[in-house]
């Protein structure tokens with residue numbers, strides 16, 4: 171291990187055997203934290219070649235279980251987002267692309283954040299559950315083209331150890347380490363092809379566009395090198411995506427979007443990512459064809475029908491689609507009136523996310539309980555005009571006092587006298 175650290179410190183390229191040796195040794199406890207810390211810092215400064223990054227990812231994948239989706243027919247395409255505020259896309263994309271015959275075998279988590287993860291959101295639907303066996307999961311995808319299961323197996327234990335160590339050694343923010351960490355989990359989850367949604371802006375992990383592009387290129391290169399067809403879209407996360415931020419509120423927003431009447435930005439991102447998924451799955455000849463067929467299924471009710479089938483197949487009450495009022499509802503709805511007339515020029519995504527979390531929509535620690543009913547629904551987005559006294563958003567709360575939340579929200583929204591152009595939704599596509 172000493173020689174490996176020295177080699178990387180001096181900017182040399184590690185061999186496959188050396189990378190395998192350190193990942194195996196660290197996973198089984200033979201190599202101590204202090205030596206791995208030194209190596210991580212050397213990687214931070216010296217970087218890794220594309221080949222080293224792919225080898226590191228493969229070694230991490232092989233450190234634990236891998237999900238075998240070979241019993242599912244067709245090309246399994248997974249979508250991964252680097253995370254943002256109010257990102258409801260998975261709830262929409264899963265049934266939408268499945269309605270064109272793309273098999274969606276989604277393993278999802280609860281996780282920490284401003285709102286719950288995909289599973290928490292789906293559990294706002296009465297009866298819905300993800301505690302199914304791997305066998306049921308495979309059968310459901312073969313039968314209905316879509317299923318969501320909770321995390322199973324011991325996936326990428328090397329990543330778990332490395333991520334904790336990076337957290338305390340100032341080595342989280344390194345492109346080769348982030349890219350291999352994210353891709354190892356995606357690859358171990360078994361998809362044949364991967365569409366990445368890399369976010370940029372205030373609410374994103376990568377705040378700057380250049381950083382987001384570098385991370386996207388690194389992940390695409392790893393995916394393609396290890397034989398998984400991979401592409402990335404760089405999308406905006408300076409303001410929240412769509413209008414709803416909160417678990418049940420996002421389910422309602424997903425239903426509206428599947429009915430073809432969702433927020434413009436959320437619909438557009440779903441069509442962009444969805445057409446890439448359909449193309450990678452070989453279910454269309456071109457992006458245009460894929461997009462047109464997705465739009466058709468939003469308009470003819472097939473995507474919504476697919477969502478109902480999916481909910482029912484895992485115990486969910488699909489009547490929520492026609493009766494969203496049967497989703498969990500908060501007791502108080504409080505408006506946030508604009509303090510002046512003008513144009514909305516800023517809606518800082520992560521601060522609005524924090525406000526949702528103050529209401530109880532997300533988890534601060536692994537064991538926090540979340541309130542599925544609460545959250546925020548925006549009535550204005552960047553670029554919109556607003557009159558003094560007009561509501562900027564509605565707070566859905568189960569607490570009587572929302573003064574702190576209102577204060578946080580006022581501080582995160584700017585109204586200016588001059589008109590403003592909203593940022594582009596999609597910045598780039600990387601293949």
Ligand code: URA
Nearest residue numbers: 333347348349351352
């Ligand atoms: N998310 C991950 O899964 N890994 C990282 O290294 C950073 C973000």
Ligand code: CA
Nearest residue numbers: 256411412414
């Ligand atoms: Ca949303």
